[in-house]
Amino acid sequence: MTVRTRVAPSPSGDPHVGTAYVALFNLAFAKSQGGRFVLRIEDTDRARSSEASEERILAALRWAGIEWDEGPDVGGPHAPYRQSERLPIYRRHAQELLEAGGAFRCFCSEERIDALRPSQLERGQMPGYDGHCLGLDPDDAAERAASGEPHVVRLRVPVEGACSVQDRLRGVIETPWRQVNMQVLLKRDGFPTYHLAAAVDDHLMGITHVLRGDEWLSSMPKAQLIHECFGWELPEHAHLPLLRDAQRRKLSKRRNPTGLDYFRAAGYLPEALLNYLALMGWSMPDERELFSLEELIAAFDLDRVSTGGPVFDMEKLNWLNGQHMRRLSPAAFVERVERWGINRERLGRLAPLVQPRAERLSDVVPLADYLLGERAALKADAFAHKALSTEDCRRILHHALRALQSEAQWESAALMASMKPLAAAMELKLRDFLFPLFVAIAGRAAALPLFDSMAFLGADLTRARLRSALDALGGVSNKAAKRLDAEFDALPLAGRSAAPAS
């Protein structure tokens, strides 16, 4: 039996370093076993998925050096690899489950189920579906469904006893069935949820090993139950530890640079990133820390994966990146620098900004230093201003970050269009409002035009610099963040998309 693994990103946001992390382990394991690695797109959430996000995720994974044998863009024997193109398959399987009694139709409103919550919590129960439609006669239910009554299909979960699942890294895990929700498998809109789609696809695509994030561990009983109902063999599961931030929380986009685009823009070598990621929860048998993807594959051993959640440490990544840089030949080094960003294309984009301000050719680099490379480190006194207090600067940076969080169109005019109303809503002169942003982005109050600079840097680098500026100003405590979030939410900003604080 040839080993087949998969990574299954959901195209609903920026390419995340966690996706590359899970992909890397799946790739390394499959290749170490002479197997195949599949990329599948899980776009069953119609509201959140987008083609643009899918494209960016594939491009970012490719940049990182992750290659897949089968996928939506390269095809393969189990196509299509995009779940939105496999809808009939899921419907057929849901029907099969219904007929076998492994699932049932549920006509409850979402409101009714939400209303259950408080009393369940009070009784010390896990909140969830109460089995209201469990007793419906299947034929009656089918008839109601046929007549067009809106409903969902739910997984029939035993109410008594315990479920026993096996994780490759942790052994046997027992969970009371009471803790397992009667998961919706087919939504009201006819789309499958993750649980159905993943189980069906893993089986149909011949996936033998599922390596995925820790956060899935508690839903393993559902996967097992679904496989059992179909009479399928469950792939072997190994739950990888979750990458943490310095506060030991799941790496969050809000506070840390987590986008693959950030690492690319910030000048990390993909082979160094992969090398670093491999060190998170895994180690070479000989404890060597500097290695290539090929070496990783050659030495990979699933049983050497550790289970504690590792903290992502930029300092060590920086060191590793330096090690990889120094191993490049001078020619390769130049080639990498050029490919990264000091090239004709990027200089061309700089020309309209720099040309009007330069008197000599040698002015180019000092004018654009912060766009071509990392800006200078900041201290709090860089934000001294005649009209703005430190607190004002903090507020501006925080609110700008919030407003930019959901900025879809990352180009100069659009950025201007979202920042200008923010300044107005904060009752600040644009000139004053812009000051801390200039310092955060350029490291100084006078620089090339701000929004052009932000556009040139890209979203990830821009956000990272704003965050780092906030840190230079003493950081924002959790309490202060809450207050600032509330302030931001109360601002009279017309037509903004309601981006949640987290």
Added chain:
RNA sequence: GUCCCCUUCGUCUAGAGGCCUAGGACACUGGGUUUUCAUCCCAGUAACAGGGGUUCGACUCCCCUAGGGGACGCCA
């Protein structure tokens, strides 16, 4: 709130009952090499969460406690 998972230096980790006086790496400190800096080399500080068992012997096995994390969605 309920359930599940996790717990070795500040951080990433080695360690599968005696190789442990707990090893390596990042960071930090000191020293050396280098025209400066960086690199590089050498040295140092620093950990088995706590408590009970089991055993001749426990970082390693079991139990309890504590701490951390995760799940509990018609998101994935």
